[in-house]
Amino acid sequence: MDALMLSRLQFAAATFFHFLFVPLTLGLSVLLALMETAFVRTGNEEYKRMARFWGKIFLINFAIGVVTGITLEFQFGTNWSRYSAYVGDIFGSLLAIEATVAFFLESTFVAVWALGWNRLSPKAHAITIWLVAIASNVSAIWILIANAWMQNPVGYVIRHGRAELYSFTAVITQPFAWNMIVHTISGAYILAAFFIMGVSAWHLSRKNNVSFFKSSFRVAVTLALVFSVVEMVQGDIHAAEVAKYQPAKLAAMESLWDTTKSAPEYLFAIPDPAHERNRAEIGKIPGLLSFLAYHHFDAEVKGLKAFPRADRPPVALPYFSFRIMVALGVFSLLASLVGFLRRNSIETRPGLLKLFIFAIPLPYLACECGWMLAEVGRQPWVVYGIMKTSQAVSPIGASQVGLSLAAFTALYTFLGAVAFHLIWEQARKGPSDESALDGSTDEEVGYA
């Protein structure tokens, strides 16, 4: 393999791994902030216990998100130096703003929050977790604006042999970016909510701390339902944006080969890129693809053959990851609807509890599929329409990339195993009892 392919694999490994931890941070920080706010408002100690228990899991998860984030920023330089030099004027500034505006705030106050339970007033303590929640979500906004610019570059001119910023406002206000932001952050909230629902269901099915986990479940299922609805509606708008700005990606994710008027949607197909056709197409719904893409049943949808072979993305990965993502989106809507309707008697429904336990990994899969679609579907471009991925790679030897990829794989496998073990142990343990709350079992397992 050459440096290009190895660099792509390395970036994929690093980002996919990083994104196993990011959505839980985004969603859980907001949920923790809501719990602590409820505690401040009502004085009900159970909300405080909730924030403490879920907070411990939050911190274990947060640590891996932090340490794996730093390699991403530097990999643009190490592996994608041609890209960095070409678009750094725009892309680099977005990353720098993210660090200045969000990372400092997040990293400083997460420590204050973790160690401040007995040092700050409840109100001040709730403010610190709000600052963490806001900062982590703001960082997501900036990095998604940066990614959206790769998907749909705006506000630039090609000058001095590179892309230069022309309108900062255009970059940060473009609808494609804000669609990605709503889409990704909603997905993160759904993931965090299903995480809490799943762990709560595990304890409820064992009759542990029933009141505590029922309250946790109820908070989470409400959030899951709201954002599953948001995700459905917004997902439709987002797909229409893709149709408009990235027609090749749309054709790939639908495996549509010929440009078609009133294009049908197939529930299932097997793409056959070698012969530029689908091997099997099942469950035809006439005109639906045209409607989904352009909100008009007669609209013409561009097929893959309309693009030169060299400009087509791979088909199978975007096609299947899109299908899986959408199916899981529908699942999360139905599951959270049922969970919401049954929230007051959830502990008496073993079947539902089991469903929610097994549902924990599904939003993770959905999030990763979403990124697979976004990034592979953008190929062969690194910046859609202006720079190909093959032009972006650093002039470095394949051997050192191979070595670093092996190191990444080993280190991240180890990190993943440790984090999984710790989160599992913590989740299984359940909340500490009342007496331990004001004691220092917490300090026993952390610095302070």
Add this chain to the structure above:
Amino acid sequence: MLETIWFALWGILWAVYFVLDGFDFGIGALSPFIAKNEGEKRAIYNSMGPYWDGNEVWLITAGGVTFAAFPKTYAVMFSSLYSALLLILFCLIVRGVAMEYRFKFISQKWRRFWDALLWTGTFGPGLLFGVAFANLFRGILIDKAGVYHGTLLSLLNPYGLAGGILFTLIFTLHGSLWLAVKSGGDFGERAGRLAGRLWFALAAATVIFLGATYFSTRLYDNYFKAPYLFVIPLAAAGALVFIQVFAKKGEWLKAWFSSSVFIITVTLFGVVGMYPNLLISSLDPAASLTAFNSSSSPLTLEIMLGVALVFVPIVIGYQIWAYRFFGTAAGAVGARPPSAVQATKMRQET
């Protein structure tokens, strides 16, 4: 003008990063040699735990600013220093995880494992940053197309190694002073006295490095052109003296601040000497990347300056607040009877 401002900010960011994460590197590097029991190990972790993440963001910002203000430098520098940089990043990963996870494991075996990772993850970056910066002062083997013609080993030349040793000594001294500030008691006292002894090695290494710099680099050119700039190395020398003056009196915090001034002036000594170069080519002077031939467009530099002028003071404000918050908090958090070390510390504070 904008380019020069950003060049200066670039240097200052690195300097601040070395001051803040520098004490983490030093404490971690010393940890196996200075902590004799579990209580002292706890003191080691406590002295860094609340800070390391916030400190590391200065590195992310330094990297981000290189990317935003000097994209071509960012591209060539980090692809050229590929292996060295990734080694540093892997070290920083295990450092952070050791810091956060060590106390979640009860078994001594696991704890020793995390201690070993903490040492690797702090000693490694301290040394490698020294090697890297010495090579930046000296110049690296890049051609006009921004292609690097060396390997990881070509960075390990005598001058690069001297830089690595210098940085390691700077950080260990800096870290032992921080440990003295944060721990107090007998352990803190021991850490402080160690700083006093390390000082002699650091003073010798500084003199040797400054001398080697004259022969291995062209950093002094700027100083001979504008002799008033010698105030920077003079300030460094002054700060170095004050470290020992305060350490002798046992005034650890003042000694730590002197050490911080020393780190800032040493970093700026190199950065000012490089100006306007950001990445010097030792193959062909014309291939060097400067603040002018590698910078972003004026519009980007202006917007970034606006962001920096608004947010950096805010960041500095709340980070100082957080340092003071933890400064009084450690040892007092939680109702568990404090360890001997913590009890001494609490007495000192009240």
